[in-house]
Amino acid sequence: MKTDQYSLLKEKLSSKAFSSIFVLVDDNTDKFCLDIFIKKTKIDEFNKITINSGEQNKNIDTCQIIWDKLNAFNADRKSLLINLGGGVLTDMGGFVASTYLRGITFINIPTTLLGMVDAAHGGKTGIDFKLLKNQIGLFSDPTEVILDSDYLSTLTKDEFLNGYAEVFKHSLLTNKKDLNFNSLIKLDFYKDVTFIIEKYSEIKKEIVELDKFESNQRKILNLGHTIGHAIESYSYISSSLNELKHGEAIIVGLITELYISHKLLGFPLKDLQNIKKTFSEYFDVISFSDKDIEQIHDLMIYDKKNEADKLNFVLLEEIGSPVIDQQITKELFIEAFKFYSKSL
Ligand SMILES: NC(=O)c1ccc[n+]([C@@H]2O[C@H](COP(=O)([O-])OP(=O)(O)OC[C@H]3O[C@@H](n4cnc5c(N)ncnc54)[C@H](O)[C@@H]3O)[C@@H](O)[C@H]2O)c1
Known part of the structure; x- marks a missing residue:
């Protein structure tokens, strides 16, 4: 892995290329991963959006919560969404970002092993619908995927x-x-x-x-x-x-x-x-x-x-x-x- 995984992101953040920055976390990644993220990116200004963890929340109701928050914080087409979480969060965050105002930029920072080796890559974003997995979604790529195994230390066995x-x-x-x-x-x-x-x-x-x-x-x-x-x-x-x-x-x-x-x-x-x-x-x-x-x-x-x-x-x-x-x-x-x- 590259030595400083965050260099490109830090460059983008300091260039003021984005009108506002949103970090999407779930209850666990808020607790276990957000501090690591802040320490590594030295980011000082962002809006946090927290959702409930778990596959049962990978649905349209949670998307509405996220879209509502983006509206409430006046997100615009130059906003950036950073998805900090496992496969559920990166799938859903990617979907929300790609459909909000016809698409805003998003970055995936997977915090589970499954997310790092699989879910965060490849551009499949989406949510579950009426018992069917990933039934609603679209192909849309994150501008960057940061792979940092430091997040894994708090993951359960x-x-x-x-x-x-x-x-x-x-x-x-x-x-x-x-x-x-x-x-x-x-x-x-x-x-x-x-x-x-x-x-x-x-x-x-x-x-x-x-x-x-x-x-x-x-x-x-x-x-x-x-x-x-x-x-x-x-x-x-x-x-x-x-x-x-x-x-x-x-x-x-x-x-x-x-x-x-x-x-x-x-x-x-x-x-x-x-x-x-x-x-x-x-x-x-x-x-x-x-x-x-x-x-x-x-x-x-x-x-x-x-x-x-x-x-x-x-x-x-x-x-x-x-x-x-x-x-x-x-x-x-x-x-x-x-x-x-x-x-x-
Ligand atoms: N898009 C794709 O190509 C693709 C590929 C494979 C899987 N997936 C999807 O990925 C999902 C599964 O992903 P998952 O296994 O990462 O599940 P997940 O996102 O639900 O994460 C598992 C649990 O770990 C918690 N967690 C995450 N990071 C943590 C950390 N660093 N420390 C402590 N707790 C942490 C989460 O809050 C959650 O409770 C499924 O919905 C699946 O459909 C997508």
Whole structure:
């Protein structure tokens, strides 16, 4: 990582290029990250907008709160919004900034590992709508993303590991031998985190550069997410499952989709078992009833990434060889959950 991550931002702030500066925080990043941000940027004048944390607040009501505050503080088209938070906050802050007065400049400063390796990059902004994840949104890039692992020291262990779901995903997609899954698991997830943030966020950025608007190659980033998003949304409405974090749901999505990859494309069983075993060292196995599985299937049918009534999956032939636009049967979907639940 660059030595002074903040130099460009400090330059912009001192050049008076912006009529006003807004910093968006949630209750946790207000408490844990704002002081670090102020110390590092030496910013002395800004308006703070605080929202409630959590995926359940990634919705239009919270956007209205932010738009209201921007109005109240007389934001104009030359205002800057700095998003200081995890993936929920950068997704939503990016959406709010891009729609306010037809778009104001925004900068992402991710404060979770998941945000640093994934959510803050690539220009997908948005909110959840009626149970469907990221249903409303637009592609819009931040002018800058600052990656600073100093923010991670206050993250809970669970939230820290949550970020590894997306790191694992990137390691399964890359064909770079020194960064693929088998190389990643040799690293120390805590001591090597700065290296991991730099390298695995780069994998995402390279994929996005090939296909910004997801007409083709970028779809591979949905590995684990077709099933994972449905599980995450389902966990918010179900009385039988606890609410799952994004990363926890993606881990189940990865195992089930890799099982399907094994069945349809011959993804090696040895790798599948090794991946499942590795994940079990960091994430608890979640138990799904037959009814849960049925309902997750129903919810998935409405997934936004599907075209012409087809439910499209990204599958792997082997680590580093993704194949897009694959269809599966409901029977195989159910079988994949049985594989997930079976002890090693
Ligand atoms: N746009 C994209 O391309 C993309 C990619 C992947 C995920 N996402 C989205 O990202 C979201 C998940 O992001 P997340 O896992 O970062 O969740 P999050 O933003 O909800 O953050 C997790 C929790 O950690 C707290 N927190 C954040 N930084 C902290 C810090 N430094 N210290 C202490 N607490 C801190 C937050 O307040 C929150 O309670 C999902 O909504 C998902 O859809 C988007």
